Amino acid sequence: MESTMAEHVYVADIAQHEGKQVTLKGWLHNRSSKGKLHFLQVRDGTGTIQCVVFKGDVDEATFHEADHLPQETSLEVTGTVKADKRSPIGFELGVQAIRVVAKPVAEFPLGHKEHGVAFLMDNRHLWLRSARQTVIQRVRHTIIKSVRDYFDDRGFTLFDAPILTPAACEGTSTLFEVPYFDMGKAYLTQSGQLYGEAGALALGKVYVFGPTFRAEKSKTRRHLTEFWMVEPEVAYMDLAGDMDLMEDFVENIVGKVLEKHEKELATVLERDLTVLKRVKKPFPRITYDEAIERIKAAGHPINWGDDIGGDEETVLANQFDRPVLVHRYPAEMKAFYFKKDPANPKVALGCDMLAPEGYGEIIGGGQREDDYDTLLAAIDAAGLPRSAFEWYLDLRRYGSVPHAGFGLGIERTVGWICGLHHVRETVPFPRLMERLTP
RNA sequence: UCCUCGGUAGCUCAGUUGGCAGAGCAGCUGACUGUUAAUCAGCGGGUCCGUGGUUCAAGUCCACGCCGAGGAGCCA
Numbered sequence: 075m076e077s078t079m080a081e082h083v084y085v086a087d088i089a090q091h092e093g094k095q096v097t098l099k100g101w102l103h104n105r106s107s108k109g110k111l112h113f114l115q116v117r118d119g120t121g122t123i124q125c126v127v128f129k130g131d132v133d134e135a136t137f138h139e140a141d142h143l144p145q146e147t148s149l150e151v152t153g154t155v156k157a158d159k160r161s162p163i164g165f166e167l168g169v170q171a172i173r174v175v176a177k178p179v180a181e182f183p184l185g186h187k188e189h190g191v192a193f194l195m196d197n198r199h200l201w202l203r204s205a206r207q208t209v210i211q212r213v214r215h216t217i218i219k220s221v222r223d224y225f226d227d228r229g230f231t232l233f234d235a236p237i238l239t240p241a242a243c244e245g246t247s248t249l250f251e252v253p254y255f256d257m258g259k260a261y262l263t264q265s266g267q268l269y270g271e272a273g274a275l276a277l278g279k280v281y282v283f284g285p286t287f288r289a290e291k292s293k294t295r296r297h298l299t300e301f302w303m304v305e306p307e308v309a310y311m312d313l314a315g316d317m318d319l320m321e322d323f324v325e326n327i328v329g330k331v332l333e334k335h336e337k338e339l340a341t342v343l344e345r346d347l348t349v350l351k352r353v354k355k356p357f358p359r360i361t362y363d364e365a366i367e368r369i370k371a372a373g374h375p376i377n378w379g380d381d382i383g384g385d386e387e388t389v390l391a392n393q394f395d396r397p398v399l400v401h402r403y404p405a406e407m408k409a410f411y412f413k414k415d416p417a418n419p420k421v422a423l424g425c426d427m428l429a430p431e432g433y434g435e436i437i438g439g440g441q442r443e444d445d446y447d448t449l450l451a452a453i454d455a456a457g458l459p460r461s462a463f464e465w466y467l468d469l470r471r472y473g474s475v476p477h478a479g480f481g482l483g484i485e486r487t488v489g490w491i492c493g494l495h496h497v498r499e500t501v502p503f504p505r506l507m508e509r510l511t512p
Numbered sequence: 513u514c515c516u517c518g519g520u521a522g523c524u525c526a527g528u529u530g531g532c533a534g535a536g537c538a539g540c541u542g543a544c545u546g547u548u549a550a551u552c553a554g555c556g557g558g559u560c561c562g563u564g565g566u567u568c569a570a571g572u573c574c575a576c577g578c579c580g581a582g583g584a585g586c587c588a
Contacts, residue, residue, distance in 0.1 A: 104548070104549090106546095106548065108544060111544095113546075183523085185539095187524070188523075188524055189524075190524070248587085286588080292586065293582080294586095297588085381585090383584085383585080486588055508579090509580095
């Protein structure tokens, strides 16, 4: 075999090299053969291109080996870039030389036929090489980048909250425990929000962005035990301002993903783009009261004060063609730190955003209680130990202001935008109730 | 935590009334100048999840256990 000495290029940039000899460095995704032609599908992380090995173009040894390389052989292929209408990417490579970097020591477990979910999850580290999974991870990257850009461009400061925390932010039953030296137990955070509030009073506008842990024994397509959440918090913002921020933020994210991945979403993930293209301000805003009436009218038995369950959520979301904001939930259903509506103390100034098509709640947020006495009473009423919240109460003792924020779940957002059936595909290595490996 | 379904070849699955363990794909050997889930010919491939029980005989029936999937509740 000849040495591969042409310029190394990526498949994504192949169009700039038409007619030239180049070297691709990647992996053998698939292979087929037709007599004096061997077709090698080579992927390099940026794309996949068909490399055509013609018997007359290479020596006998190369031609023979090209027909016997196993799937996922790592290799360098040198050849001439040729435009070809039959190619999905418009180009293919006429091969002159192949250099095998490493041959698999055993058969690659994931063939090109159907596989069950359990098998794919066991081989998650290899499954990530598939076209579908690489597109999802690229979309995830774009979503995270657009989240950061959105806040960075608007004067927010990134504010990292701790992952090890001394106590529950909201409840106590769903926390992962970690032994912590002589101090007893620490817990993995289930929200950075309380710390974000401290940040907002220091820096004005902040966003917490990090992993979050919930030890809930939930087995549904919307749940992971470890997930990523972005939580902006803004001083001097009320609920109305919070909802304005939510919808502008989500419109921006969806727009950025469409800008960058429209083709991949449509072809590889077969996503219905018309749904995504409708995600434009203003989003419909309804009160919890109206939500209950709408669910009742749709024939589902539900009463004021009930939680809106998964099915009801879908019924409601399906009545709108874009994400819907549901605000002013019964105060009893919400965490202690929500501010009550001065016009009706039975409801909290909270707001959830429900994604269309049954993807459920992607945002939860609202205005925080800023009055010291009221907050203290709420902590007592919730049966929470006052001592654990002394620092949080300090935020009301010293320079308290109206403030609001929300949390957006990254995985649910990725799942919705990509049109996936389960959030387990939205993160490289999902952590589920009964799965900790790989 | 509860409910439902499942575990048979590398993968996806079939297996009748309890009676010799099967198919497709993948793999291997070869043919073919346009395949991209190629096609064609040939070949190899099994701890039927585990333990115990019923029976002349269990992949099949019973009990318990393990593992997985789907859903509920709860949540982002």
